[in-house]
Amino acid sequence: MRRRKLLANLAATAAAAVGAPILPTGKTPSENVAAGEALVARVRDAMLGLHSDVTVPSAVVLHTDLARAFTDFHACAYGSLAVRLPRLICAAHARAGGAGDDGLLVHSYLLATRMLIKLDEQQLGWMAADRARQAAEAAGRPLLVAEAARQLAVLARKADWHEQALSIALAAADHPDLRGGEPALAAQRGLLVQSAAYTVARTGDAAGMRELTGEATAIAKELGPAAVLRNHGGGFSPTTVQLHLVSAENSAGDPSAALAAAKAVAPGSLPSTERRARYYTDVATAFARWNRRDDCIRALLAAEHHAPEETHARPAVKSLVSGLLVSGRTTTELRGLAARVGVIA
Known part of the structure; x- marks a missing residue:
């Protein structure tokens, strides 16, 4: 009932509105900026199929490369990711449709989407997220379908389509495929509820945001302190929910509440x-x-x-x-x- 009310409120609102330190990478700052630009350009070209004569290594090699790409992302190693991620996308496309789809294409596009959102490349982000969704649905992977929905909800929020963003996230969180006792399914529900909370915050509804954050917190507490789904949205745990609350309080327009939320987070405990x-x-x-x-x-x-x-x-x-x-x-x-x-x- 509360969720329907949040959606109704959004609909009504929309209608009414008709000396530099030593850097640990060893790179110069300009090289770091260029790494981000190169990452976007190479992912774009891979998505557009502009690479010819793609060599497709074995599944073992590709999944090792995917694991390293996730490591690069978690370490914010843009230069390395700019080489590895486009190569993965090209190889995954070259072998897509084969027997026993192992989700490589979906994972590659989900990672690309997160990276593109972070670098504010919305057009390419939409493209990557939709391809991830289609590939996940074709492969029959409910968890990955839900994560693709979460990424689409983030993009819709960034486009100020708040009602649509909230609908996407909550519909995915309530989908029967995410019900069950598996921790990964519960964690994905929590990530989707977090996304919904952030969207509600963007509309200025601090109370609604905190209610949804409380729902995500309850899911996280049931799962325990360890981060689940580290490669989906940075992991889901009580600590990451609290981190998300810092962003949400900022978006709701209360920096003092954001700083109070930040005090409850030990940065070293983040995954x-x-x-x-x-x-x-x-x-x-x-x-x-x-x-x-x-x-x-x-x-x-x-x-x-x-x-x-x-x-x-x-x-x-x-x-x-x-x-x-x-x-x-x-x-x-x-x-x-x-x-x-x-x-x-």
């Missing part, structure tokens, strides 16, 4: 470098909205320390730095950060 970078970027966003410039810069520098390739390439970080440059005094630290992310001070 990957990518999640830790997300934490510090979300904290920086909250400080920026609260006009705490120095704290914002410190949080961005922490994100950069953990994940320089991601921090230098992400449009969200560039936007934060640009805002700092035009909204107040500039410092040596801020000018150095701006140079490293490719923003002119």
